[in-house]
Amino acid sequence: MGKKISIAATADPVRAYHHGALRPALIAAAEEVIAERGIDGFSLRETARRAGVSPSAPAHHFGDSRGLLTAIATLAFTGLGDALEVADREDYPDRRSRILAQGVAYVRYALAHQARFDLMWRSPLLDKAAPGFAFASRRAYVVMEQAVLGDDSGGPFGPDHAPAVACWSMVHGFARLAMDDAFPVKSGDSLDDMLDDLLAGMLSHLDV
Template sequence: MSNDLNSVNIKSGYHHGALREALIAAAEEVIAERGVDGFSLRETARRVGVSPAAPGHHFRDARGLLTAVATGAFRAFGDALEAADREAGRDRVARVRAQGMAYVRFALANRAKFDLLWRKVLIDGTDPDYQAAGDRAFAILDDAVRGALAPIGQNWEGDLAPSMAAWSMVHGFARLAMDGVFGGEDDAAERATEALLPRVLDHLRI
């Protein structure tokens, strides 16, 4: 009986435009289980209960679907940075540290989607929604980093170097944590983030 109900829901959802969201959710499941390189459009369609050709109604190909997944991930990533920044208050060092911690924690909690964000070969980097989501995430970090430098008399207007330095540091740390460099225990990456990342960010000398 439940299978019949699922079939009805899927068909009904398709007619009401919910297929797009269902495909995105299924794609997220596939990459979470198999990694980005193990993604399959056919498997995604199978999990939703539609034919392999059905995703073409909303996405031209696998790249289009993965771009939609990456766009949603970037929006969630930006939300995490924004929430951390808001909680940090106005203190310049606290803002950068809070966003750095949020950055790494998001990566550790959403490994497959975080990996997808930077896989330019697999996604359409010219997609306007993807670009807007990515630009917003970077702008949140950029505002904290360059805004943090203003009180000490530096004029960084138009110079992205400080923000790029912060981004490179935090992204490299996240990648090391994801790759198990800080230990194989379940909480090793989180403990390393708590203990080491603030000290790493101190080298930005902000």
């Protein structure tokens, strides 16, 4: 699973409140639970226990489990958008190279943050109308779409968005298979060593 974040089980809840650290502590504890138990094993009670606070404490910051999970998914989309923007800052010789760089950044983010990545797409568990979530998810997609359609594409899911959705679908599927360890890796290599070539080969089948 994704990188594990350690939370001190004996954290002083009063100290956390006074220093404004309860919200990030609960988010980190929730991510730890998801990484260990999967999203279906998530619970607010276990999250509170690991953060060292009362079972009712998460409600003060997030309202309910949906609010907490939406906060984590918002951070996840923000991180993905950041990773894609960093990849997009290079001066690429052609559009295909730019698209490939986006795809590689997408897959590497998924592999580095597997618990968050799993949660990002679990729509029934999230409040997709939350302003922070809506902005972060839209921003991540716009970066990808502009790589495919050009910087003046006009925003997500425009009238000619099919090529962008095709690239996204292929890269997302690749990321999911990579997370599931589905690709045969040559002896002495790692998936990271092979990522550029594998993804480039897949994207070559798209007319972009």
